[in-house]
Amino acid sequence: MKMIRKKLIQFRYVLLWAMITLMAVGCSTSRNIEKQHNEEVYESLGLNKDRKDNSALYKEAAAWLHVPHVDGGTSHNGTDCSFLVYTIYKTVYGKTLERNSASMLKKNCEIINEEKLKEGDLVFFKSNGKSKSFVNHVGIYLKDHKFLHASTSKGVVVSNLDNDYYRKVFVCGGRVK
Secondary structure, three states: OHHHHHHHHHHHHHHHHHHHHHHHHHHHHHHHHHHHHHHHHHHHHOOOOOOOOOHHHHHHHHHHOOOOEOOOOEEOOEEOHHHHHHHHHHHHHOOOOOOOHHHHHHHHEEEEOHHHOOOOOEEEEOOOOOOOOOOOEEEEEEEOOEEEEEEOOOEEEEEEOOOHHHHHHEEEEEEEO
């Protein structure tokens, strides 16, 4: 009887050791997978990871890359610029914004200069020849002069504010209130 009890105790220790080992290996593997996924997210966006980044923003941005532009589109099958911003803001920050770029600027944002842009700020453009006070395009500023938006010709992409075209049509930045 003592022998069976001793063997049972040894078996429990071996089983416990095996479970702890598997959990440690599993956690290590999942950390490596998460790290690899994060690297792929940043690579797809053309950015370098910084420990201060809002990783939820970058993951969500990467999930929308290459979605085609569709006027009035409201899904991953096709989106317009304001729905893209609306959805990412709702998902990442839990904030509900207006549904078009002009209203977002007017009702949801404090106007800021380009030099003061921070991750998550909005960037507004006018690309239709109307007065500079009217905006018709919006994107989300990421960092390093890069912003995510739904381009009418390329779908959802990351673009650079220093690009001649965007420099010409840039109106202002907006910090969501």
